[in-house]
Amino acid sequence: MKYGIEEMKKIAKEVRKDIIRMTAEAGSGHPGGSLSSVEIMVSLYFHVMEHNPENHKWEGRDRFILSKGHVCPALYATLARRGYFDPEELLTLRKLGSRLQGHPDRNKLPYLEISSGSLGQGLSVAVGMAIGFKMDNRNQRVYCLMGDGELQEGQIWEAAMTGAHYKLDNLCGIVDVNGLQIDGWTKDVMNLEPLANKWKAFGWHVIEVDGHDIGELLKAFEEAKNVGGKPTVILARTVKGKGISFMENRAEWHGKAPTREEAEIALKELEEME
């Protein structure tokens, strides 16, 4: 079932609320990058990808690799809202015995394709899946979400080379370009620009979009499906902490949970948001 844009906007708002509630309840976690990646994950799970919440092991599913594992609150909330598990469970995030580990564990939560948390490793796994699908002439697609700060890891560029070398047009990378990392703005910490040219030089088809505009994202994913002979990367320009006034564009919210009071203010802001 494919959801419409207006429906997905509402779902994105619910996912944002979940992220605030979960991290506040946990007392730790990564709200900033979770909030910036919401529309990307909602677009994938509610419209773009072929998958089945009733049968998560369905062999014919498209694959989603979360390389920037720390934003798992956004993924957990998206999966729960999509029907993979009861959203009540979201409040167990980071607690002892929870399936919702601080960074994703595929052996605890079987709806995850990989365990991740050490940055820079996901794109290689996505490349491996895409190669495997090509070997067997399977026409599934592989999606991999990376952070922009994460692109400072060298392994990403090894995988970028491999993806182009093997002409993996069944592979689509998405970079959540929120411009911030723990120590500050990426341009100050370790400049990544010109980012589009870097990917182009590595042989990828590059699409740049507003990462909070679901319509633009859907168009980009559709364009990627029609690119032949090379992988696509979508550079999704986003705002870290998107939707919460006091979190937006503030590096300090990378890895800090809101207090109960802050969470209440944040939830109120989301409620009043258009």
Add this chain to the structure above:
Amino acid sequence: MKSGINPGMHLVENLYGKVDKIPTRDGYGKGLLELGEKNKDVVVLCADLSESTRTHWFAEKYPERFVEVGISEQDMMGIAAGLAAVGKIPYVSTYGVFCTGRAWDQMRTTVAYGNFNVKIGGAHGGVSVGPDGATHQSLEEIALSRVLPNMKVIVPADYLETKKATIEASKISGPVFIRFGREKVPVITTEETPFRFGKAEIYRFGNDVSIFACGPMVYEALLAAKQLEERGIDAMVVNIHTVKPIDIDMIIKAAKETGGIVTAEEHQVAGGFGSAVAEVVVENYPVPVQRVGVLDRFGESGPPEELMKKFDLESTSIARAAESVIKRKKK
């Protein structure tokens, strides 16, 4: 009390004569070739070392299932996890230093934590790469791999056992690390010699001391037992090819029967095979243990056989260690 070579192991007849020598890496290559025929899910990955790792035999016969990734071991480890995730049985192939060193975090977080069905072939283990020197002589892989949950570790004794281990690994669920070497080493086992994953095998019965060995050091241990026999010492020799999960029952049994243990490995003793044995011994049945191996130093250039002598990794060193253990035992 049983003594002497265990006939049930069907070792080569002229064990102490002139034995054939074949590199263990050839066993990996031939094992993959056989697997290619038997199991269509097996894929082989290589990082610009196809001839060195003997994966070129597989590549020539099954090019559609061979993935060359260039000089990028970290990427290769992740790609293997991805291939495993879509139903393949990938064999990552490179030098031991690179798969367990360069790509250790990928081996840890993506492969082992994810518990993917990835097989890792580490070539050029030990000082056998000789003239290339310390950077390429892998002396740490057993420690680096066995510390990881979900990871299994096999260090086969010779060419044939490496072939058997390579094939067996495809039947084991989850990540497996297999260590092998570059140089020709004696082939001491036969097709009939049992290879059971996780089971140590007694190659020589003995009552005075136990020598546990892995890799080509099993042959050195058998030579040491012969030297000891000439001095009236009856040594048990056990091939512990599976370093993880290690055969705890065998170690305890041997400790009880002989009262003293020597371990032999072409690897750092710290955290390696000898440490793995010692951990079992001290927790279950403490007896004197002496570890023969590389003693907290890097390798260096030289002919492999001369390096073995310089690093005290020969049979004579094992025999000396056995005598010293027996002395401690009698105190």
